[in-house]
Amino acid sequence: MGRSRSFDEGQVLAAAKDQFWSTGYAAARVDDIAAATGLGKGSLYGAFGDKHQLFLRIFDDYCAGLIEAVRRELDGPDAGAYDRLRAHVLKVANATASDVCLRGCLLAKGTAELSGQDEAVAATARRTFAAIEELISSCIAGAQRAGDIKQDADPARLAGLLLAVLRGIEALGKGGSSPDSLRAIAETALALLPRP
Amino acid sequence: MGRSRSFDEGQVLAAAKDQFWSTGYAAARVDDIAAATGLGKGSLYGAFGDKHQLFLRIFDDYCAGLIEAVRRELDGPDAGAYDRLRAHVLKVANATASDVCLRGCLLAKGTAELSGQDEAVAATARRTFAAIEELISSCIAGAQRAGDIKQDADPARLAGLLLAVLRGIEALGKGGSSPDSLRAIAETALALLPRP
DNA sequence: CCTATTCTGGACGAGACGGTCAAGAATCGG
């Protein structure tokens, strides 16, 4: 019983995410978030708690979505594993390259700004990095079984390196590196993978 | 003529840098900076301008120092170029790994927070990344002349990749990756460099 | 239709923040 909500939670979270994403956590104003979502502050606080809780919710959702997106791109039969890995790495480079407004990845931005002071953010970042690394590692193992990557390579170590390259591309992209150089990095990394 | 300054500019900038570094730009309070430096706010504003100018000064100095530090580690005769490169990559990994408070690199933190909205920060970041990449590239070229890296490799592309790996290690470190995994990434990257 | 309950919107308050200013202290040239 009682009045029912007049807003769509997903839309509100998306609009709030945009605010945090473009300005960072500290510089995002609750009034701006309210204006962007079209909600009054009372509704915002009633539905999501304070600014910090709202950010955590958005950050967690974003990371979960990121992991799912990577899983969709990398999971699959051994036969196409190498191609999927290759496509994924190039896709990240292209996405970063075409991110004109330099917002980069919310995971990277949030981690950079808050992980030193906010254990919840740090923990989510750790879990997300670990999950993505594991997905890459599985994909590499699949590519090894399919004979597209040398058998004697350690998939975990290669996955760690590739993850670092991906995060590095993202970091350089935020610095404004040229699209071509970002793509070159991705291609160079792929070219150095030990193939049979 | 007139009263002379009673503070050391370098010490003040260092203390202010610590504040920006641990909290980020937006969350750093001018009062805290004044307290940390021991200066009254009037002196701070008189000597360095407003908060934004102060940050830009610190950010620029930091980036210039970073470039110089990398130059000192990488410059030298061709004979030891590969070893210097190797030592540098491992040093970055170790430094990141032992950064307990997860502050990371001020360049990365400042770029993540501000480059999308502050062209001056973005420009400094671009220049710094380009300078470091150039230093790595020269070092690789030296290692090639010394016969420690395959002649047919493109030093610029390898340098771009290594820079991305370094920035990625830095990003993962801020997420709290274990010291061992960071070192493993550095070693894996070095192991994949094409050697004769 | 009525009432209990929930949601909405925005005015409000308390405090924090960036930046200024004036009054006094220190220093230098003469």
Place this chain on the structure above:
DNA sequence: CCGATTCTTGACCGTCTCGTCCAGAATAGG
């Protein structure tokens, strides 16, 4: 020693910001 000049301090101002609160609107059950 003195005046001109620069530096220092921290109180102060206007503004901004988070979070609360309340009066009213909407809804579900009876």
